[in-house]
Amino acid sequence: MERRDLLRALASAAALSVLPNEKALAAWSRLATGTATTNGLSDAQMALVRAMADTIIPRTDTPSATDVGVHRFVEVIVSEYAKDEDRTKFLAGLDAIDARARTESSAVFAELSPEARGKMIESLESGSRDVDPAQTYWRLKGLVVHGYFTSEPVMKDVLKVVVMPGKFEGAAPVAIKKRPSDVKVPPSGQEAHAHG
Amino acid sequence: MADTYDYDAIVVGSGMSGGWAAKELTERGLRTLVLEAGGPIDPRIDYVEHVQPWQMHFRGFGDRKALERDQPIQIKCYACDEVGHKFFVNDNDNPYTTPSDAPFNWLRGRQVGGRSIMWGRQVYRWSDLDFEANAKDGHGNDWPIRYTDIAPWYAHVERFIGVSGAQEGLSQLPDGIFQRPMQMTAVEADARPKILKAFNGERVMTIGRVAILTENHNGRLACHYCGACEKGCITLSYFSSVNATLPAARATGNLTLRPHSAVAEVLYDAKKGRARGVRVIDTLTRHEIEYTSRILFLNASTIETVRLLLNSKNAQFPDGLANSSGTLGKYVMDHNFGAGAWGTHPGFKDKRTIGNRPNGVYIARFRNVKSQHPDFLRGYGFQGGAGRSGWDRGQWMPGYGAAFKQSLIDDLGDWGFGATGFGESLPREENRVTIDPEVKDKWGIPAARIEVRWTDNERAMEKDMAKSMAEMLEAAGFKDVHQNEDMNPPGHCIHEMGGARMSKTSKEGVLNKWNQAWDVKNLFITDGSCMASTACQNPSITYMALTARAAAHAAEAMKRNEL
Numbered sequence: 001m002e003r004r005d006l007l008r009a010l011a012s013a014a015a016l017s018v019l020p021n022e023k024a025l026a027a028w029s030r031l032a033t034g035t036a037t038t039n040g041l042s043d044a045q046m047a048l049v050r051a052m053a054d055t056i057i058p059r060t061d062t063p064s065a066t067d068v069g070v071h072r073f074v075e076v077i078v079s080e081y082a083k084d085e086d087r088t089k090f091l092a093g094l095d096a097i098d099a100r101a102r103t104e105s106s107a108v109f110a111e112l113s114p115e116a117r118g119k120m121i122e123s124l125e126s127g128s129r130d131v132d133p134a135q136t137y138w139r140l141k142g143l144v145v146h147g148y149f150t151s152e153p154v155m156k157d158v159l160k161v162v163v164m165p166g167k168f169e170g171a172a173p174v175a176i177k178k179r180p181s182d183v184k185v186p187p188s189g190q191e192a193h194a195h196g
Numbered sequence: 197m198a199d200t201y202d203y204d205a206i207v208v209g210s211g212m213s214g215g216w217a218a219k220e221l222t223e224r225g226l227r228t229l230v231l232e233a234g235g236p237i238d239p240r241i242d243y244v245e246h247v248q249p250w251q252m253h254f255r256g257f258g259d260r261k262a263l264e265r266d267q268p269i270q271i272k273c274y275a276c277d278e279v280g281h282k283f284f285v286n287d288n289d290n291p292y293t294t295p296s297d298a299p300f301n302w303l304r305g306r307q308v309g310g311r312s313i314m315w316g317r318q319v320y321r322w323s324d325l326d327f328e329a330n331a332k333d334g335h336g337n338d339w340p341i342r343y344t345d346i347a348p349w350y351a352h353v354e355r356f357i358g359v360s361g362a363q364e365g366l367s368q369l370p371d372g373i374f375q376r377p378m379q380m381t382a383v384e385a386d387a388r389p390k391i392l393k394a395f396n397g398e399r400v401m402t403i404g405r406v407a408i409l410t411e412n413h414n415g416r417l418a419c420h421y422c423g424a425c426e427k428g429c430i431t432l433s434y435f436s437s438v439n440a441t442l443p444a445a446r447a448t449g450n451l452t453l454r455p456h457s458a459v460a461e462v463l464y465d466a467k468k469g470r471a472r473g474v475r476v477i478d479t480l481t482r483h484e485i486e487y488t489s490r491i492l493f494l495n496a497s498t499i500e501t502v503r504l505l506l507n508s509k510n511a512q513f514p515d516g517l518a519n520s521s522g523t524l525g526k527y528v529m530d531h532n533f534g535a536g537a538w539g540t541h542p543g544f545k546d547k548r549t550i551g552n553r554p555n556g557v558y559i560a561r562f563r564n565v566k567s568q569h570p571d572f573l574r575g576y577g578f579q580g581g582a583g584r585s586g587w588d589r590g591q592w593m594p595g596y597g598a599a600f601k602q603s604l605i606d607d608l609g610d611w612g613f614g615a616t617g618f619g620e621s622l623p624r625e626e627n628r629v630t631i632d633p634e635v636k637d638k639w640g641i642p643a644a645r646i647e648v649r650w651t652d653n654e655r656a657m658e659k660d661m662a663k664s665m666a667e668m669l670e671a672a673g674f675k676d677v678h679q680n681e682d683m684n685p686p687g688h689c690i691h692e693m694g695g696a697r698m699s700k701t702s703k704e705g706v707l708n709k710w711n712q713a714w715d716v717k718n719l720f721i722t723d724g725s726c727m728a729s730t731a732c733q734n735p736s737i738t739y740m741a742l743t744a745r746a747a748a749h750a751a752e753a754m755k756r757n758e759l
Contacts, residue, residue, distance in 0.1 A: 056596045056597075056600065056601075057596075057601045058597060058598055058601065060601065060602070062601070062605070073255060076254065080254075080259075080261075081254055081257060081260050081261075083260075118596065121596050125595075138592070141591065142591040142592070145590040145591045145604070146255065146591060147255065149587045149590075150248075150249035150255045150256065152250040152251075155249070155250060159587075161248075163246050163248065163422055164420040164421070164422050165420065165422070165551035166420050166421065167421060167551050168378055168379060168419075168549070168550065168551035168553045169549060169550040169551065170378075170379035170380050170381035170382060170385065170553070171381065171382035171547045171549075172547065172548050172549065172550045173548075174545070174546050174608065
C-alpha cells in the first residue's frame with residue numbers, strides 16, 4: 001500500500017466513525033477487499049487513467065502526460081473536487097471502458113498494445129459523446145489536456161509562457177517552428193487522428 | 197457651546213466612489229475618516245495576479261466544495277475563482293433575500309478597495325442621449341444634470357486614473373482624455389471596417405476604453421499584459437482605490453482609514469435636521485463605536501447604501517433616512533446582459549497575439565440613436581473580442597498521440613470572436629430594495645431584500661442583441677456564427693444602480709443635483725444608488741465623476757458655512 005493510500009484509508013476511518021453502522025460496514029468491506037477505495041481511484045482505475053493519458057499525450061521530445069503528473073491531477077479532481085454523483089458516474093465509466101476492452105481484446109486498456117489502445121480511442125470518439133463510456137472518456141480527455149498544459153514543466157519549457165510579457169501585439173506573425181518531432185513518426189505507431 | 201466633531205467628513209466605503217470621496221475631501225483640507233466594512237489590502241501581500249495554474253491545487257477550477265459552501269452566489273462571477281475568491285464576500289456572513297421568482301445575483305467584495313479591486317475597468321462617458329432618456333420616454337424621472345454639468349469632472353477623473361482608448365467622435369459615446377489605445381487583434385482590426393461598411397457607418401467597433409495604463413502615470417507603471425487584473429496588479433497599472441485614490445488621500449495627511457468597520461446606522465440629529473455621524477460595529481470585536489462629523493458621504497455601494505438608509509429610520513423618517521419622497525429603495529436597476537453571438541474566422545492563421553490584453557473591443561450603441569426601434573426603448577453596447585483557441589480545443593477535439601499533442605503545441609487554432617450586449621434597463625418603481633423582516637447578517641445588521649425583475653423591454657432588447665451581433669459577425673466574414681439569447685438574472689452585470697436617485701425636485705427622489713440628500717443637507721450619496729437611469733455604458737466612471745463633483749461642492753459649501 002502506498003503512503004497515499006494509507007493516508008486515505010486513515011482519513012476514511014475517521015470519517016466512517018460518524019456513518020451509520022450498516023454503511024460503515026459496507027464501506028469497510030469494500031476497502032478491505034480492494035474493490036473500491038474511498039473517494040479516489042482504485043489501482044485498476046489509476047492504471048487505466050495513466051495508460052489513457054499517455055496514449056492521448058505520449059512522450060516525444062517533450063514530456064508525456066504522466067511525466068508531468070496528469071494522473072495525480074485527475075485524482076485530485078475525482079477525490080476532492082467532483083460531486084458524489086459525478087465521481088460515482090466517472091469511476092463507473094472508467095470500469096466500463098476496461099470492461100469494453102476486455103470484451104473486445106481480452107485485456108484491460110492498460111495492457112493493450114498501442115495499436116489496440118488507438119483503436120479503442122477511435123471507437124470511443126466515433127459515437128455520441130453523451131452516453132457512457134464515451135462521456136467518461138471525454139471528461140477524462142478534457143482533464144488530461146487541461147492538466148498537461150497547465151503543468152509547470154509544460155507551461156515553462158514547452159509553451160514557454162511568459163508571465164509578464166511587457167507588451168501586447170494583436171497581429172504578430174506566427175513563427176513556424178520546424179523541429180525533428182514535426183516529421184518523426186513515433187515508433188509505437190501512435191499516429192494522431194486529429195481532424196478537429 | 198460650539199459643536200465638536202471627531203472628523204470634518206466621514207466616508208462610508210473605500211471602493212470605487214469612496215476612494216474618490218476620500219481623495220477629493222482630504223485634498224481640500226478636510227480631516228476625513230473612511231470606514232470600510234472589510235479588511236485591509238496590501239498590494240505587496242494580497243495581490244495574486246501572477247499565480248500560475250500549476251501553483252493552484254485545482255489548476256484554476258477552484259475548491260468547489262468550499263466555494264459552494266461559503267460563496268455559492270459569488271462563484272457566479274468569473275473573477276471569483278481559485279485564488280480570486282478571497283476578494284468576494286462570504287455569502288453566509290452577508291445574506292440577502294429575494295422573492296423565489298426573482299433571483300438577483302448580488303456580487304460584491306468587502307475589503308479596502310471594495311469592488312475596485314476586481315472590477316472590469318471599462319470606462320465610458322455618458323452623453324445627453326443618456327441623461328435625457330428618462331425625460332424623453334417617460335420612464336423614471338428626469339435627471340437633474342446634463343452632459344455639460346459632468347463633462348469637466350469626467351476629464352478630471354480621466355486625468356487622474358489614466359484611461360487608454362481611441363477617439364471616435366461619436367455623439368452617443370463622447371471621447372475623453374486617453375492614453376495610447378491598446379491594439380486590436382488581427383481579426384478585430386479586419387472586422388471593424390467591414391462592419392462599418394455593412395451598416396452605413398452606424399456600428400462602430402472601437403478598442404475598449406479601459407482604466408489601465410499604457411504609459412507610466414503618476415508613479416504607476418504601464419501595463420505589463422499579464423492579463424489577470426481582477427486578481428490585483430503589483431505595478432498598480434489598473435485603477436483601483438487601493439492603487440491610486442487612497443494613496444493620494446493618505447499623502448495629504450488628512451486621511452484616517454478604519455477597516456473592519458461595518459456601519460450599522462447613520463445617526464440623525466432631529467433638532468438640527470442633520471446627520472450627526474455613524475454607529476459602527478467593529479467586525480472583529482463586535483464592539484459598537486460612534487463617530488461624528490460635519491458632513492457624511494455614503495459610498496457603500498448601491499444596495500448597501502440603500503440598506504443603511506433604510507436601517508437608519510427614526511421618528512422623523514419612519515420609512516428610512518432622507519426618504520420624505522418615498523422613493524428610497526425604489527427604481528433599482530442593473531444592465532440587462534448576456535445575449536450576443538460568437539463565431540470563428542477561417543483566416544489569419546499566420547497571425548497571433550503576444551501578451552495578454554486585459555481588455556476587449558467595444559461596439560458603441562447604435563439602436564435608438566437616430567431612429568426608434570419598433571420592439572424596445574433605449575439601447576445597448578457590445579463588449580467582446582477575438583483570439584485564437586490555443587490548446588483549449590484539445591479538450592473536445594478528436595485525436596490522440598504524438599501528432600495530436602504536437603498540433604496543440606504548434607497550431608494556435610482558429611480565431612474566434614464573441615461579444616455580449618450590455619443593455620439599458622428601464623427604471624421601475626416595483627424594482628426595489630427593502631429590509632428583510634427576519635434575516636440579519638453576521639453582525640446583527642438587518643439584511644436587504646432585493647426584488648428586481650426584467651420586463652418585456654429588456655427581453656426584446658436581448659433578442660435583438662443576439663441577432664444584431666450575429667449579423668455583424670457574418671458581415672465580417674465569420675463562420676459557424678451562433679446566437680445566444682439567454683439573459684442573466686438582474687445583478688449579474690454587477691452594475692446595480694438606483695434606489696436613492698438624483699432628482700430635480702425633492703418629491704421625486706432622494707438627492708439633488710449635487711448628490712446631496714434633499715432632506716439632510718450634510719449627507720451626500722455618490723455611489724451607484726444615486727443613478728436615475730442606467731444608460732448602457734459601464735457606470736463606474738460616472739460614479740467617480742459625480743463623487744468628485746459632489747465633494748468639491750460640499751467642500752465649497754462648508755467654507756461658506758452652509759453645512
